[in-house]
Amino acid sequence: MRIVVANVNTTESVTEAIRQQAAKSAAPGTEVLAVTPRFGPASVEGNFESYLAAVAVMDRVQAVEETFDAVVLAGFGEHGKEGLAELFDVPVVDITEAAAHVACLLGRRFSVVTSLRRTIGQIEDRLALAGLRSRCASVRATDTPVLDLEDDLERTGERIVEEVAQAVEVDRAEVICLGCAGMAGLAERVQAEVGVPVVDGVTAAVGLAETLVRLDLSTSKVGSWARPLPKNITGWPFSGRGPANGG
Amino acid sequence: MRIVVANVNTTESVTEAIRQQAAKSAAPGTEVLAVTPRFGPASVEGNFESYLAAVAVMDRVQAVEETFDAVVLAGFGEHGKEGLAELFDVPVVDITEAAAHVACLLGRRFSVVTSLRRTIGQIEDRLALAGLRSRCASVRATDTPVLDLEDDLERTGERIVEEVAQAVEVDRAEVICLGCAGMAGLAERVQAEVGVPVVDGVTAAVGLAETLVRLDLSTSKVGSWARPLPKNITGWPFSGRGPANGG
Amino acid sequence: MRIVVANVNTTESVTEAIRQQAAKSAAPGTEVLAVTPRFGPASVEGNFESYLAAVAVMDRVQAVEETFDAVVLAGFGEHGKEGLAELFDVPVVDITEAAAHVACLLGRRFSVVTSLRRTIGQIEDRLALAGLRSRCASVRATDTPVLDLEDDLERTGERIVEEVAQAVEVDRAEVICLGCAGMAGLAERVQAEVGVPVVDGVTAAVGLAETLVRLDLSTSKVGSWARPLPKNITGWPFSGRGPANGG
Amino acid sequence: MRIVVANVNTTESVTEAIRQQAAKSAAPGTEVLAVTPRFGPASVEGNFESYLAAVAVMDRVQAVEETFDAVVLAGFGEHGKEGLAELFDVPVVDITEAAAHVACLLGRRFSVVTSLRRTIGQIEDRLALAGLRSRCASVRATDTPVLDLEDDLERTGERIVEEVAQAVEVDRAEVICLGCAGMAGLAERVQAEVGVPVVDGVTAAVGLAETLVRLDLSTSKVGSWARPLPKNITGWPFSGRGPANGG
């Protein structure tokens, strides 16, 4: 099967990191196709950027030429999942929800550790709409900008471990979700240091997408996420072509 | 003061209807500047279209050349409010939230009557994130497409009155919000027939925006809706110019 | 238009302060009529006093001889709003709810800073019933008795600023509501020092009341806040006269 | 022990019915002292009347000359419990809460059947503030005015049985609370006809009050329901005397 994994920002190195993370955990026979939006912000750290990225991701996935079996939206706490779910007939899995669903299987309460404090509310909102807030003990931030995470991986790791320790001790978290695609490579280190399961959203989402495909289940087209009605849309798609064949 | 009222779809006649509605209720001295997005769907009836409209509205408001004192997002149940709130320093009022806030002042429970059944979930989600769900008795749909609402105003009015009557009788609603900009002209008729207060989102939003301006209050820039961080954004703004002077 | 603003305690100097606060923010053409209950406590700092004040306010507003277009209940966290809503046909706006509604338009989460710790629960209860609790980050108290607030305005201001800073830093509040009519004069100072929007309930309520009057909207008389049924009531009204002409 | 059971309306025959109901279920050695407010409405069917009754009950209980060990507030869905809790050192039990607490011990979900539809919201609010809403399946009304309940007991009983049957069948209620003091005498009949436990608030409250007294537990004076602060209160108590010796 082929899974399209869509980065939400326009930074190619992040797309590549996400691709590696996804490929590492995919089952044999799963091909990961990582894509980068053709427009939008270099990193997504707020609502304006997140809305823009949502549209850029829809535009980019729509332009995929290969057939595909599932889509993973690889931006933690970002907008756009319901839009993708409407556009395609294959399953769409958001990494925020995927991480939270998997965390719920592993412990009674989970915490999210993300990068910037300003995005805490956005993550809380995504979890709330997904009905996954009640087992979330806290969302904590290291307050490191996304694109600086990789500059000093040592320091980034330390800050994450500090927040994770507080989440476990103070908030009684039993599982941790790393709330930023850029943190993916640190899951093992954090898990080893703190001794609680650490869930990375990208690998969780790929795993869930594989399960859905294998069970032959896809998005309900009755109700909220039905196909868009046929109508005149000015300027769409930005890339000048129609729905992808996966859709 | 000048208030920018942004239609979410690209249909000029809807923009004009919104403009008239807004102007009718505005205080003396308030200028209403109604704008139409430069791209996007002719009507917004689902998440994909709503995300696209969110970006189109941000693009359009950013391009306003006049100074302005407040922005009204005139799409019921649509995405994008938080993005607008980040981009500008003046108050941003969403008509969904405005209608619900005003309804809460008038009765213990309110219902929303909207057009398409598929958008009920989206409206519920917007109310939930706004913390305004607990006094919402129900969201009901007439199941009339937005652009057909005006085709047979008589029949549209009848269907709304039917749903309103059910909302009052079955769901114990005490106030009604008309959940579609296209229904605006029918508020008085419905109120007269059913005998409960009927709130139109556009006039509610303009009224609240005027109040905020008069009280010299605007969006908090501490936390979730702070200005976007300066960064490289590919292809933005679509219209090729920077932030408006109202921002 | 004429708005009756009802102080909840019997201290005339508080009524005068409320009157000035209300008048300062009212639109041109709005006349503020501030009234003081004819019985009840000198300050309201608990449930017993609050229930007594609720009845005293109903008695006092009922006795107003002028016609009026709206009523503002100017006690933060106090009982009685639903009773007033039943008695009159004009809109009734409670300052607790008004402050919270306005705060919701300005940021994702708000905190209330009030005077006495013992009243925190009462304020939480009023917000909960109004369906406005989910965006309330915290209710904090300076633990200064109401009537001492004005004795040392400097110290009162310092204590409020301290609690506001904690609300922003620890509770992630993005907007502050001053939870005591006696704090009204301090809103500007606090806003300047802490850099988040500060909402005063009295001005918020007057603004919302003006909006309702302008939109020709009033309390629903279907359901919870319908007119009281005609019946024998011993000893009421205390002031020996019938319903005011505003009602 | 002596328990003061306070009717909320000024109708002596209701007080007498409450007294009989309370006395029937009280343990040997418990003396029931039923009291009638000295002012207020003949029946309480809305918020205005309920606030007035809250103050009238506080005034009346304060004037009790005998010592007493507990107070029962015998109005279903009415205001005033927290005020009484502040005024006295002995336990105060509200019949709404008492009925709901007892119902929770008997089944997974309970419904309330009350008299007038307009009071449903008030009952829901009392349950919500008491934290007892989540196991409440529904509040239903027969839409019979309180003082008419006794006029045609046969018909009243039939209407209650109809609503109870709906509560069980449609709302999946497993226990019923009779939501009106005037319905007390019908509990046995309804229970016999419908086959689910039927809880009467007055007997539940007397039973809980007896338990608290026997366990030597009373209202916490730390926090929300601490004694009122000493201060000047104009016109209180209405009856011209200080706190009762039970307080």
Add this chain to the structure above:
Amino acid sequence: MRIVVANVNTTESVTEAIRQQAAKSAAPGTEVLAVTPRFGPASVEGNFESYLAAVAVMDRVQAVEETFDAVVLAGFGEHGKEGLAELFDVPVVDITEAAAHVACLLGRRFSVVTSLRRTIGQIEDRLALAGLRSRCASVRATDTPVLDLEDDLERTGERIVEEVAQAVEVDRAEVICLGCAGMAGLAERVQAEVGVPVVDGVTAAVGLAETLVRLDLSTSKVGSWARPLPKNITGWPFSGRGPANGG
């Protein structure tokens, strides 16, 4: 009347302590029959043990030869209440729920202080299912194993007092529930030292059970807790005899 009080662990000295606690507060004429399960853990400090105890308690109560009028499940935060409720026709009262119900009558918010930190979640879950979570300010643990509680009563008391003080100061608790049957003897000491009401679950449950019996109320057999359907059950009851005559 006779009340069966079932210890959840197999430690006879704990059963005896529970028996004394129950007997001390029972009304004259109430006989307390304390029983110990015939299998299961020496102390219950987790879910595996709690499920095992649930079945052991059902087995043990089923084997009681005397008639009885009510059952008290004397394990704080433990599983099994709904099973007992199905098996018997007499009322079943769980000490977790009983303590919380009584605490709700005494103050606006209560905290639970229990022994091991690992059981906090289990207690929160029991309260949540019982619909009693919203007035629970916190569940705190002294982190003392159950069977060590009695080893150094002085130190145990100190630790409880420390956590209670934090619950009052930080969590704004107004009432305390002792969340462990082994702490029962300390209620008076803690209440005296901290000045807030302290509720012991065993005495609360016995009191509520007495009230239910006196009011002639028992478990609803319509719905969730109806008698088990007749069917083949391998190996049950463990003790080789049928339902007790109290059932």
Add this chain to the structure above:
Amino acid sequence: MRIVVANVNTTESVTEAIRQQAAKSAAPGTEVLAVTPRFGPASVEGNFESYLAAVAVMDRVQAVEETFDAVVLAGFGEHGKEGLAELFDVPVVDITEAAAHVACLLGRRFSVVTSLRRTIGQIEDRLALAGLRSRCASVRATDTPVLDLEDDLERTGERIVEEVAQAVEVDRAEVICLGCAGMAGLAERVQAEVGVPVVDGVTAAVGLAETLVRLDLSTSKVGSWARPLPKNITGWPFSGRGPANGG
């Protein structure tokens, strides 16, 4: 990998049906080991039976002689998940939670269709504790006893389709979970007839378990589901041997 799938009742034909269902959807290389409890009820249709089954399942899985990589608890709405999670180091997946997690990925709201009405509450409780209630539109019952489901598969299928149609039309469900292991074979038929995705808990749970194993994630041993403390447990395990090597 090897996954132990534990039936909750003692009926071997149900175990065999579950085994087939699990095997059908398992990935290549996954071995399904279906086990039947050594004691307990022939079908589980209530709390008493469910608690007994919880212990019987723990006993049976503990006795598995092969190593295994994950455990699936194959009883819809049943007790015991947290106990299994404590006992073993490998992941434990409950079919109720698995079905709900998967359903959340496929639509905005899901309904559960189960067999007996009396178990609706139990299923709601399991979903509530799992934090998965807010997206559950309804739990509906066909009111067919579990062991009769297979007697007339045609009629069973019809009844399920009827309830599913109501769930979609009335409750606005967009996805259906079959709430009874015995219904597993009907998923495809129902999905074909009604046109919404139908999730079977056993296949969902096996898929999620495979994902967890592949991602090398297992139950957190920090907090609620830590290993039981070493202590004296009378009569356990029933089967006379210690923890399995998989644990």
